[in-house]
Amino acid sequence: MSLNWAAAVVAGIVAGTLATAVQLFLWWAFLDALPWMLYRDARLTxxxxxxxxxxxPPVTFNWNVMMVATLIHFAISIAYGLILACLISRLGMALSLLAGSIFGLSLYGINMYGVTIIFPWFWEARDWITILTHIVFGISLAGTYKVFAKHELET
Known part of the structure; x- marks a missing residue:
């Protein structure tokens, strides 16, 4: 299967949205930290x-911060979608999902340890919830890409 750029962009948006939803749920379920964690991470981004x-501080709601953070989040999610699509375009679904989980875990390392060299404030987001949501991001990115790329071929 050849690379499908549109499917990669859609996959980035879907995976970015799903990973954020999972992260919000985990913050609520395990830390009872909403909306504070959302506002904090939006400011970090x-x-x-x-x-x-x-x-x-104070870590409160701010429209400008939320809009900029959202734009950055989805721009990065789409970029990661394009990268992963290049890596998995010729793989089957099972191997793509495995590659996606490894990709997500690798992104955690890059984002939380590499990016902190330039933006040191991201150290604050290093935790098990962020690890898990990066893995969810990678898996959903791979799965969504494969489904949309296959759908494009069939139509």
Missing amino acids: AAILMGREVLP
Whole structure:
């Protein structure tokens, strides 16, 4: 199967949305930390473009921060979707899902340890929930890509 760019973009959006939903659920279920964790992580992400001035407390809702964080989140999710699509375009579903889980775990390492060299404030998000949501992201990215790429071929 050849690379399907549109399916990779859709997969990035779907996986980014699903991983965020799983993360929100886990924060609620295990930490009872909503909406504080959402606002914190949005500020951590938005600070990539907006600068460190969005990081200090209070960690409250801010439309500008949420919009910038959302745009960054989906831009990165789509970029990761394009990368993974290149890696799995010729694999079957089972191997793609396995590759997706490894990809997600690798992204956790890159994002939480590599990116912190440039944006050190991300150390705060290192926890088991973030690890799990990165794995969910990778698996859902791979699965969604394979389903949409196959659907495109059939139509």
